[in-house]
């Protein structure tokens with residue numbers, strides 16, 4: 001299989017670690033320390049959002065856009081533990097060495113036990129709450145600006161709403177990535193604060209002539225478009241498809257990853273989804289190798305989609 005030359009796009013552990021290290025020390029860390037804030041707007045409606053941001057592919061934070069959501073007003077980790085305590089979850093699923101199964105209540109107990117001990121922060125990433133706790137959705141009403149999500153036409157109402165909750169402890173990190181399947185990110189912050197470091201979709205990190213990663217070239221390129229900003233409760237981030245993003249939790253935090261497919265990206269979306277499903281069915285060993293950290297997450301995504309679409313995975317044919 002052809003090796004991906006751009007380290008920002010690789011999903012094997014060594015490449016993920018090399019990119020993450022660049023955020024801690026060296027030219028990238030320095031460039032982000034003085035990177036500009038994202039454009040911020042408040043009080044805009046769907047038409048203005050479509051014309052000014054979606055049509056132009058410009059990232060923006062819509063401040064306070066979800067401030068009146070019941071989740072933003074009432075949720076805490078304890079509140080969710082009371083409602084979902086017995087549900088199974090996998091914490092730290094983005095880190096194959098740390099991933100472990102527990103219940104939601106067990107997860108909240110773990111948070112309490114590890115707070116202030118200096119232990120690695122715990123992060124429940126990409127929780128497809130709709131498969132086990134669909135009642136939570138009422139606390140996160142549909143965003144008016146997300147109505148363009150073409151997945152509703154493609155997969156039906158249920159399949160289009162496979163959003164994810166991200167719940168974790170201060171210091172937790174989601175490493176730099178682009179979202180799969182060419183979807184736009186509409187991330188709503190519910191509890192606490194997160195620091196987002198983003199890069200344009202054409203950013204590239206390649207080895208230089210000496211074979212070492214040329215981080216300086218990445219930072220010097222106009223394609224990098226380095227931007228850094230905090231997302232606070234009630235804020236909604238719009239990040240067009242393929243923008244790279246890395247997230248660090250500035251405090252204990254809960255956020256909703258609501259995705260939306262622009263019809264303009266439909267063909268690519270279908271090709272990527274079908275490609276992934278075929279790879280899972282026909283070439284799982286290769287996928288396990290190239291996605292060593294995320295293989296189980298890819299499986300979980302497939303299961304969540306099948307569940308939402310009422311597809312029986314035990315059968316090959318109906």
Ligand SMILES: O=C(O)CCC(=O)C(=O)O
Pocket residue numbers: 166173174179185187194245247255256257258
């Ligand atoms: O909040 C995080 O840690 C990651 C969120 C994310 O990657 C997304 O919503 O696309």
